[in-house]
Amino acid sequence: MADKPVILMPEDIQRIIGKDAQRNNILAAKMVSDVVKTTLGPKGMDKMLVSPTNEIIVTNDGVTILDEMQIEHPAAKMMVEVAKTQEDEVGDGTTTAVMIAGKLLENAEKLLDMKIHPTVITKGYRIAAEKAQEILKEISLRITPGDNEILKQIAMTAMTGKGAEDSKEKFADIIVSAVKQIEDDGRIDLDDIKIEKSKGDGIEDTELISGIVLDKEKVSYDMPRTVENARIVLIDFPLELRNPEIDTKISVSSPEQLQ
Structure with missing residues (x-):
């Protein structure tokens, strides 16, 4: 029988395996879910985030909150990816997606305590996801x-x-x-949609x-503020005055030479 491999790790690194690793990962994911759950709904509360450069951000947007947090735990990072994927695919519902994922993991932990194998739990969740999609298609409105x-x-x-x-x-x-x-x-x-912010006017403007x-x-006061049916030229070089590579000096001895 071959000897087990010897794993060398730095002193500040802790290795967790088996059920302890499962519990640790679930706990980290649930903590991420708990951070954003108080922002959900019409009475949801905002979060004030302070960056390392003392930049203050006040928001209740789930993906913004998670993106600004310095999360290192691998399982917690996966929850952040859930929010980012939801944002990229749908553009909304990031907090709801993270909360659902956290609740699924919370219930999975209860099933693990009942000695149910993780593979069985995963299979059950897949069946439930397919059923949920069927119900959503039935109640959805085109x-x-x-x-x-x-x-x-x-x-x-x-x-x-x-x-x-x-x-x-x-x-x-x-x-x-x-x-x-x-x-x-x-x-x-x-x-194709750009948002331009301008100081001075109100949000109603x-x-x-x-x-x-x-x-x-x-550049000039003679330039119009608005151009209808404009003809647009695309160029791949800057419109600027270039300094010559050599120094040039002009000697002028009389005003007539300037004409």
């Missing part, structure tokens, strides 16, 4: 681009807790109009511009 009121309600729901409650209806109209303008045969690329906004000062 939405078309013409369902403006439903689309507005969806937009207003997504804005809950984002600090824009007083202007939700106006923003909902802007959001729905913007998404419809970039829609291409059912496909939507959110990178927000407007949707169907075109390109250049947040730059005019």
Whole structure:
């Protein structure tokens, strides 16, 4: 019988195996879920985060909170990835996704205490996920681009807790109009929508511009502020005056030479 391998680790590293490792991973994931669960819902609370550079962020967005936290535990990092995946795929529901994952792990821990093998628990969760998708398809409502009121309600729901409650209806109209303008045969690329912030006006002065906004000062007062049906030139070199590689000196002996 071959000898067991010898594992050498630094003094500050602790190795956990078996059931202890399972409990440790579940505990770390549940702690991440507990951090964001108080932000859920219309009465959810904001979190104030202070970065190492003393930058203060106040938010109740799950993915923002988890992204700003310096998480090192591997299982906890997986919960952060759950939030990021939800954000990338759907754009909302990050806190709910993390809370559901945390609750599933909490119930899995109870099943482990009942001596149920992890493989059996995993199989059961897969069956439950398939059943949940069937139920969601049955109770879901198909939405078309013409369902403006439903689309507005969806937009207003997504804005809950984002600090824009007083202007939700106006923003909902802007959001729905913007998404419809970039829609291409059912496909939507959110990178085609840009948000420009400007100091001085209030949130109610927000407007949707169907075109390109250049947040730059005019080079000349004669330049127009708005150009309709503009012709755009794409260049791959900078428009600037270049300094010559050699020094040039001009000697002037009379004013006439300057004419």
